[in-house]
């Protein structure tokens with residue numbers, strides 16, 4: 001288990017998180033249940049912010065990439081830790097604003113923001129909009145003209161850096177749907193296009209090279225390409241970018257196949273990045289840009305645990321044993337999407353030796369509805385509480401009502417106190433938006 005969070009085994013031999021016994025949390029709030037460790041989230045937000053202060057004189061901003069886990073509470077925590085956020089949809093923007101998050105500290109992303117989302121962003125006064133198409137540059141300029149606003153913008157660039165990670169979460173390969181490629185000249189073209197817009201104030205550039213990246217040099221390489229691009233653009237157009245947003249993507253620990261990083265390691269990522277940017281700026285004779293960085297997964301991922309109750313145990317002799325839980329791909333679709341791996345523990349039997357390997361299956365009508373394959377566990381009986389670790393990122397935010405299951409509730413734990421931050425859905429919620437047209441009712 002990870003050393004930084006409050007995850008531990010208590011005197012009763014149960015899993016404990018944020019000073020709360022996981023078996024008691026399951027009994028009190030019901031399962032499936034997402035549990036979030038507030039201290040851990042704050043520790044990670046602070047780690048990045050302090051590293052930017054230390055290595056870059058604070059001339060930058062940490063933006064929590066809220067698509068990893070978005071709800072009112074997380075924006076309130078980010079605000080109290082004095083960092084910004086990025087959002088990628090009207091829904092995330094609305095959630096942030098509903099939590100009282102200051103609009104000027106919000107960056108808005110998306111490769112195909114709708115006209116309504118752009119208008120909502122501009123009218124709310126979001127700090128920066130990151131442009132990802134000509135269509136968007138034109139629409140946004142026109143919209144800002146009508147609204148009498150001069151909007152700060154960045155342009156999303158594809159620096160052509162391949163980070164070593166799962167192909168589906170790679171975003172900066174030459175055929176990515178995101179950004180404008182430096183290599184084929186479109187990045188320079190869109191820059192000229194945006195510079196000519198009277199209602200857009202181009203501050204600089206953004207890139208995001210992928211996710212679940214451990215290779216420290218990947219970020220330095222992306223910084224190289226971006227500073228080189230900034231230098232080239234300055235030479236050719238005399239526009240000098242004042243902001244460089246380097247994206248997110250720092251990896252986390254899921255299973256023993258991943259390194260276990262400590263805050264010192266994340267601090268090191270920032271140090272390398274800032275060092276490289278500074279070096280390159282000297283080389284190109286550029287002013288040091290304001291740096292934004294957008295960690296998502298590494299802030300909330302290891303802070304989260306999902307609790308389930310084991311149901312049917314199905315042994316297929318000589319083949320495998322399935323333990324079915326009361327959740328599944330509707331609360332965690334990551335195995336179905338990417339064959340993601342997780343560590344699973346029996347929350348009430350933490351000191352019992354693991355005697356078997358089982359596959360944790362969900363309750364959806366879908367063979368691919370699996371949470372984890374071949375995980376070592378002690379003997380498991382129906383009614384036992386199972387905990388899947390490192391589920392804080394891209395679980396709740398990707399949850400659905402598939403099979404009309406409820407999206408589970410979430411609690412935030414700290415010092416033995418557990419507070420509901422997302423209520424469990426009800427049957428009424430399930431049918432809330434359904435409409436029975438007159439002619440279907442006799």
Ligand SMILES: *Cc1c(COP(=O)(O)O)cnc(C)c1O
Nearest residue numbers: 065208211248249294295296297
């Ligand atoms: C997804 C995303 C992030 C966050 O990535 P993590 O791997 O969760 O740190 C940051 N910026 C952008 C633009 C993204 O799309």
